[in-house]
Amino acid sequence: MITVIILTYNEERHLERCINSVLPIADKVLVIDSLSTDETVKIAQSLGAEVYQNKWPGSQALQFNWALDHVAIDSEWLLRMDADEYFLPELADEIKGGLMGVSENINGIYLKRRVYFMDHWIRFGGYYPIYILRIWRTGHGRFERRWMDEHLLLKPGSTLKFKNDFVDANLNDLTWWTEKHNNYATREAAELLNYKHKFLKEASIGARLVTHQDHYTRFFKEGLYLRLPIFLRALLYFLYRYVVRFGFLDGTKGLIWHFLQGFWYRFLVDAKMYQIEERARKSGKPVREELEKVLGFTIDAKEDHHIPRN
Structure with missing residues (x-):
């Protein structure tokens, strides 16, 4: 039903947490790796992810679009995750049940991001809630070509929002x-x-x-x-x-x-x-x-x- 795509470069600290959180809803996990020099690839493979390596092309948009162009994807839905992000169990349950009843005119789904910094949930300053389009029908989305703030461009159609959170929590100093x-x-x-x-x-x-x-x-x-x-x-x-x-x-x-x-x-x-x-x-x-x-x-x-x- 859904393929999860994760871009990585030296993400051994975060990747296991990320993959384990999406396994309950993922038919396939694809890791697109930019030639990591740590244990990233080994961790991904040990958790059952398919790993493809491509030299970093200069932006996340270009790397993600490379995956869309070069990796065979046969699921109905795609989900993008960053390696330092993870699903709360409530969101995994919501996706598992929610995608079953989505009407055919829905092409994209917003997920709500919760940012942690130094192990602290940033609730104010306009940083919560932030809704980001992270799930879309295969073949209906592509990332725009920008140096920064690359966003998903979605073909015409309706969207909806899921109510539970995914977490952005980088563990580096x-x-x-x-x-x-x-x-x-x-x-x-x-x-x-x-x-x-x-x-x-x-x-x-x-x-x-x-x-x-x-x-x-x-x-x-x-x-x-x-x-x-x-x-x-x-x-x-x-x-x-x-x-x-x-x-x-x-x-x-x-x-x-x-x-x-x-x-x-x-x-x-x-x-x-x-x-x-x-x-x-x-x-x-x-x-x-x-x-x-x-x-x-x-x-x-x-x-x-x-x-x-x-």
């Missing part, structure tokens, strides 16, 4: 988290510079974004947010989350989360955008060229967004 978000900041700076300077037009596959959260995020970042003064907008966003959306109720660990994720990260994105544009002004070169130096590849209009440098 803050050093890992800040290094990861430093890399994310580079990719998001590229995304926002692309939006501002129009290097590429977004590819279309004749589908649409269906998640209300996706529409809200796009409007916020590409509409209102980018119209605000650089650097000041990071502070305003943090205050909005921490004060207006009651993020302070998340306590000390919540303060760390909202400050790092809502201010530090957004400020870092702005700083990287500022540096790239300043270098372009000083050198007299196009912003696109300076961005390519940072990314390490040539931006191209092809599906993979880039041609690696020699």
Whole structure:
């Protein structure tokens, strides 16, 4: 009935928890691995997952689309999971029973995400509940081609929401988290510079974004947010989350989360955008060229967004 697809790279800490949580509802678990150097592949195989390896193509969207193009999938439904996520038993039960009675006009299903940070549930600041389209009919969805915030594009049809939660709970430390978000900041700076300077037009596959959260995020970042003064907008966003959306109720660990994720990260994105544009002004070169130096590849209009440098 349902195939679960998990993208991995060195996820030995999380993968067993993730796979075990979806086994009650999965007919097949596919692990698409980016050449891990730890025990990820061995763990996946020991739990009965099928493992396919593909060198990291530059984004989760491209890796997931590679799986859709190269792996035989014969189930009616697909489910995407990240390795550091897992189902609560209540959600597994809901999916097991709920998919049986879904009408034919339903092509996608939202699941509700619960974020944990430093073993603390982030309940406030606009972070709960967040509904994400994670289940869709096979052949009816594909991931859009973006550097950051890749979302599922679903063919026309209706959607519904399940009421129980899945959990996003990464077990790595803050050093890992800040290094990861430093890399994310580079990719998001590229995304926002692309939006501002129009290097590429977004590819279309004749589908649409269906998640209300996706529409809200796009409007916020590409509409209102980018119209605000650089650097000041990071502070305003943090205050909005921490004060207006009651993020302070998340306590000390919540303060760390909202400050790092809502201010530090957004400020870092702005700083990287500022540096790239300043270098372009000083050198007299196009912003696109300076961005390519940072990314390490040539931006191209092809599906993979880039041609690696020699």
